[in-house]
Amino acid sequence: MGLPSTPAEQRWKHPPVVINLGLESFADSLREQGVVVHEVDWRPPPADVPRLLYTQQGTSIDAANVEALKRMMAGRPQIIGLGLARDVIPGMTDHTILHAGPPVRWERMCGPTRGAVMGALVYEGLANDPEEAADLAASGTLNFDPCHHHHAVGPMAGVVSPSMPVWIVENAEFGNQAYCTLNEGLGKVLRYGAFGEEVYQRLHWMADELYPILAAAIEDAGPVDLRAMIAQALHMGDECHNRNRAGTSLLLRSLGPALARTCNDGQRLARVLGFIDGNDHFFLNLSMPAGKAMLEPIEGIKGCTIVSVMARNGTDFGIRLAGEPERWFTAPAGVVEGLYLPGFSAEDANPDIGDSTVTETAGFGGFAMAAAPAIASFIGGSAQDALNTTREMYEICFSEHEHFTIPALGFMGTPTGIDVRLVMESGILPKLNTGIAHKEPGIGMVGAGVLRAPEACFREAFNAVKSW
Amino acid sequence: MGLPSTPAEQRWKHPPVVINLGLESFADSLREQGVVVHEVDWRPPPADVPRLLYTQQGTSIDAANVEALKRMMAGRPQIIGLGLARDVIPGMTDHTILHAGPPVRWERMCGPTRGAVMGALVYEGLANDPEEAADLAASGTLNFDPCHHHHAVGPMAGVVSPSMPVWIVENAEFGNQAYCTLNEGLGKVLRYGAFGEEVYQRLHWMADELYPILAAAIEDAGPVDLRAMIAQALHMGDECHNRNRAGTSLLLRSLGPALARTCNDGQRLARVLGFIDGNDHFFLNLSMPAGKAMLEPIEGIKGCTIVSVMARNGTDFGIRLAGEPERWFTAPAGVVEGLYLPGFSAEDANPDIGDSTVTETAGFGGFAMAAAPAIASFIGGSAQDALNTTREMYEICFSEHEHFTIPALGFMGTPTGIDVRLVMESGILPKLNTGIAHKEPGIGMVGAGVLRAPEACFREAFNAVKSW
Numbered sequence: 031m032g033l034p035s036t037p038a039e040q041r042w043k044h045p046p047v048v049i050n051l052g053l054e055s056f057a058d059s060l061r062e063q064g065v066v067v068h069e070v071d072w073r074p075p076p077a078d079v080p081r082l083l084y085t086q087q088g089t090s091i092d093a094a095n096v097e098a099l100k101r102m103m104a105g106r107p108q109i110i111g112l113g114l115a116r117d118v119i120p121g122m123t124d125h126t127i128l129h130a131g132p133p134v135r136w137e138r139m140c141g142p143t144r145g146a147v148m149g150a151l152v153y154e155g156l157a158n159d160p161e162e163a164a165d166l167a168a169s170g171t172l173n174f175d176p177c178h179h180h181h182a183v184g185p186m187a188g189v190v191s192p193s194m195p196v197w198i199v200e201n202a203e204f205g206n207q208a209y210c211t212l213n214e215g216l217g218k219v220l221r222y223g224a225f226g227e228e229v230y231q232r233l234h235w236m237a238d239e240l241y242p243i244l245a246a247a248i249e250d251a252g253p254v255d256l257r258a259m260i261a262q263a264l265h266m267g268d269e270c271h272n273r274n275r276a277g278t279s280l281l282l283r284s285l286g287p288a289l290a291r292t293c294n295d296g297q298r299l300a301r302v303l304g305f306i307d308g309n310d311h312f313f314l315n316l317s318m319p320a321g322k323a324m325l326e327p328i329e330g331i332k333g334c335t336i337v338s339v340m341a342r343n344g345t346d347f348g349i350r351l352a353g354e355p356e357r358w359f360t361a362p363a364g365v366v367e368g369l370y371l372p373g374f375s376a377e378d379a380n381p382d383i384g385d386s387t388v389t390e391t392a393g394f395g396g397f398a399m400a401a402a403p404a405i406a407s408f409i410g411g412s413a414q415d416a417l418n419t420t421r422e423m424y425e426i427c428f429s430e431h432e433h434f435t436i437p438a439l440g441f442m443g444t445p446t447g448i449d450v451r452l453v454m455e456s457g458i459l460p461k462l463n464t465g466i467a468h469k470e471p472g473i474g475m476v477g478a479g480v481l482r483a484p485e486a487c488f489r490e491a492f493n494a495v496k497s498w
Numbered sequence: 499m500g501l502p503s504t505p506a507e508q509r510w511k512h513p514p515v516v517i518n519l520g521l522e523s524f525a526d527s528l529r530e531q532g533v534v535v536h537e538v539d540w541r542p543p544p545a546d547v548p549r550l551l552y553t554q555q556g557t558s559i560d561a562a563n564v565e566a567l568k569r570m571m572a573g574r575p576q577i578i579g580l581g582l583a584r585d586v587i588p589g590m591t592d593h594t595i596l597h598a599g600p601p602v603r604w605e606r607m608c609g610p611t612r613g614a615v616m617g618a619l620v621y622e623g624l625a626n627d628p629e630e631a632a633d634l635a636a637s638g639t640l641n642f643d644p645c646h647h648h649h650a651v652g653p654m655a656g657v658v659s660p661s662m663p664v665w666i667v668e669n670a671e672f673g674n675q676a677y678c679t680l681n682e683g684l685g686k687v688l689r690y691g692a693f694g695e696e697v698y699q700r701l702h703w704m705a706d707e708l709y710p711i712l713a714a715a716i717e718d719a720g721p722v723d724l725r726a727m728i729a730q731a732l733h734m735g736d737e738c739h740n741r742n743r744a745g746t747s748l749l750l751r752s753l754g755p756a757l758a759r760t761c762n763d764g765q766r767l768a769r770v771l772g773f774i775d776g777n778d779h780f781f782l783n784l785s786m787p788a789g790k791a792m793l794e795p796i797e798g799i800k801g802c803t804i805v806s807v808m809a810r811n812g813t814d815f816g817i818r819l820a821g822e823p824e825r826w827f828t829a830p831a832g833v834v835e836g837l838y839l840p841g842f843s844a845e846d847a848n849p850d851i852g853d854s855t856v857t858e859t860a861g862f863g864g865f866a867m868a869a870a871p872a873i874a875s876f877i878g879g880s881a882q883d884a885l886n887t888t889r890e891m892y893e894i895c896f897s898e899h900e901h902f903t904i905p906a907l908g909f910m911g912t913p914t915g916i917d918v919r920l921v922m923e924s925g926i927l928p929k930l931n932t933g934i935a936h937k938e939p940g941i942g943m944v945g946a947g948v949l950r951a952p953e954a955c956f957r958e959a960f961n962a963v964k965s966w
Contacts, residue, residue, distance in 0.1 A: 047534065064531075064532040064533070066515065066534050262743075265735050265872040266734045266743065266744050266747075267734040267735055267744075267905070275734065276735075276744065278751075279734075279748060279750075279751050280747060282747075282750065282751050283746075283747050283750050283751075283771075283774075283775045284775065286750065286754065286768075286771035286772070286775055287768040287769075287771045287772040287775065288768070289771075290761075290764045290765075290767035290768040290771055291764050291765065291768045292764070293758075293764070294764055296758045296759050296760070297759065300754075300755040300756070300758040300759045301755075303754035303757075304754070304755040306751075307751045307754055307755065404733040404734075404905040406905070406909075412908060413905050413906050413909070414908070437735070437871030437872040437874070438871050438881050438906055439881070440880060440881050440882070441874075441881070
């Protein structure tokens with residue numbers, strides 16, 4: 031008790047506690063004197079990773095990245111409507127099939143992507159069954175193309191075929207648009223590589239009933255502000271990649287009145303509301319194009335080392351940099367450490383797949399894990415792991431988000447803007463969380479988990495920056 | 499670097515860090531030897547607070563409290579329907595007006611309770627204007643009674659008049675029912691003591707349109723599981739007292755399909771969905787009766803020192819113990835430290851008011867602040883304060899909740915079951931968060947904030963336990 035102690039007394043009461051960076055021998059001699067030493071696991075950047083401040087052309091990389099982050103923060107993605115893929119996605123033809131990740135031909139496609147392509151061809155009426163679809167896919171008459179080459183993003187296999195309905199998300203600040211299909215739910219669904227009657231029927235119902243009812247509601251409601259919705263969801267336990275319960279709830283709330291005004295058939299409306307309520311991932315197919323819409327305006331900023339695209343096709347993992355936006359840097363897709371659905375194990379798992387890493391690229395998803403401690407039940411790990419993941423990702427990001435904040439970290443902005451320089455200097459690779467598809471076509475989801483992005487594509491991208 | 503160190507080496511590397519409880523001089527001598535000492539601010543219970551293990555009748559208090567907690571955890575509150583107060587609340591007559599908190603006569607009622615009574619009498623058609631209503635209220639012809647005497651709870655002034663619609667919440671495990679009005683929203687609303695045309699019109703619309711549409715939907719949907727909904731909301735940033743954004747969203751989601759099936763007028767349904775979407779506190783009037791329904795089964799457990807009721811009428815703060823359930827222990831209502839709406843300040847504030855402390859009594863609300871770091875924007879404080887509040891409340895609670903858990907604390911159960919013995923032994927008083935009403939009748943909400951329950955009523959209750 032007694033009077034409060036003076037600063038001098040405080041120093042006497044609390045002997046020094048030392049933080050040691052670098053040589054361990056410094057710590058040892060302090061310990062011999064009874065001092066408590068905490069060692070920080072820090073190493074200088076590897077010798078083959080020079081600090082890049084200017085391109086060879088003399089462009090300031092930091093200035094370029096500041097501009098990129100300014101554009102990312104300024105982006106205002108809004109749902110402005112829905113349409114059929116063939117009608118609204120630029121460059122989509124009746125024989126185009128889009129897929130997630132970097133380019134890949136049929137021969138190198140993984141099982142779930144093949145399964146999703148086969149299912150989509152049957153759904154389109156271009157084949158009578160999966161076998162016929164596989165023959166058609168191998169025939170060379172179809173145009174396979176990455177979603178990312180068409181301003182689109184697709185979760186998991188990410189297959190988009192011409193008659194699928196898609197969300198149209200526009201960045202109100204820059205005018206660019208992004209597209210994504212409607213989320214089917216979990217389990218035996220096309221995006222996890224499943225096909226069969228159950229899958230086709232659901233897709234047809236989504237096109238015939240869900241799509242027109244949602245489209246009418248959006249037309250009635252006017253643009254829906256997705257940046258505000260993501261920001262809110264991050265305050266409600268979502269990270270908006272593998273947990274979208276809050277986002278889905280907020281979307282349903284905000285569309286409810288317009289849905290009631292525009293759909294005069296109570297049974298149809300009940301089915302639509304029930305389908306969305308039954309699928310906590312429904313919002314994922316909006317958080318993804320929102321991320322895409324916020325990222326595209328940074329493409330082409332000269333000297334910018336921020337990752338503008340990070341995506342996987344289940345065979346390859348690929349990234350693109352804003353400063354060289356057309357070029358893919360790829361590496362083999364990684365193995366996911368995860369939790370498996372009953373009856374499945376790691377042996378059934380396909381490597382990492384999907385465009386959903388657009389969320390991490392845009393400053394949420396796995397990078398905002400600290401906002402979603404409850405996600406542990408879906409992908410494994412503890413609440414502390416979730417905090418640690420976000421804290422670690424600050425090391426490789428150029429900034430903190432102005433609009434996306436994390437209450438548990440004192441409302442700090444999420445780590446935003448992966449800088450390939452920081453990845454290489456720190457040796458810290460982006461940490462992702464993801465669903466897991468069965469490696470064979472036709473089966474579907476088997477689990478969910480976490481992994482790191484592969485180093486090789488970041489190294490290759492970093493080497494490219496040296497020559498800019 | 500080198501090989502991992504052995505446990506013996508670890509001990510050598512990390513000199514002891516000592517935690518000191520009690521006498522400071524122990525710490526001083528260790529510090530002189532260079533040891534780091536952390537002191538814990540712990541004191542033995544005050545001399546006038548004996549450790550009570552058995553009642554004078556020989557009943558084991560711990561055994562009684564174990565039984566109480568077992569009942570609280572087993573409770574399964576469900577919405578089973580809606581009805582008009584006069585039809586469903588036991589003991590309600592055409593001249594009964596219920597209010598929050600312990601009993602209080604018109605003469606001692608605070609401004610907002612008076613305002614709410616006056617507004618309710620005009621709404622009921624029993625008076626033509628607030629002045630006439632005040633005369634009627636003072637005439638002695640009305641029965642004023644606490645909500646808690648009728649299995650009901652009311653936020654803020656908590657006024658329930660005969661023709662108001664109420665939720666009927668049944669505890670499916672024990673069969674008891676609890677009742678609460680529908681939430682009006684924030685600002686100029688009856689429960690904050692406001693009256694006037696805007697208030698009456700809203701109440702009439704709620705009775706004429708909102709109530710029948712919700713009642714039909716609940717009849718169609720069947721019982722709605724509120725325990726599961728509160729548990730989910732606690733994983734989505736709500737504490738279900740002053741933050742109910744997730745709960746409101748989850749309720750809307752789950753009722754959506756039934757609302758669509760049973761309401762065939764799209765414009766009316768749109769107004770109902772829009773009203774609920776526009777009021778993030780809508781779920782409060784369900785989390786409160788859910789708490790009440792879970793608490794009532796502990797009333798009458800012999801020797802039980804768990805608080806079964808904690809409520810304020812804006813004049814007095816009152817608690818009741820499960821072991822002596824009919825008796826109120828009261829003290830003057832406290833002053834709230836808070837954030838004020840533009841144009842208002844602490845000078846406008848009425849003391850603490852409302853039955854909403856039923857949430858803390860039932861193991862959520864302010865006691866689950868750690869689940870709701872984003873609440874800082876509503877009631878002030880930081881995310882760290884929120885964690886600290888929950889951690890502190892474990893000190894005065896008999897148990898942790900089995901069904902209500904906090905992701906950020908590693909899914910630990912919320913502190914549940916306020917034990918008057920622990921309150922007195924620790925000197926820690928329940929921490930509450932609350933809205934703030936204007937002290938004059940007729941105005942409404944002016945802010946929100948936090949405060950501690952007053953010690954006097956806990957001391958009085960503790961002294962009563964000594965004589966059991």
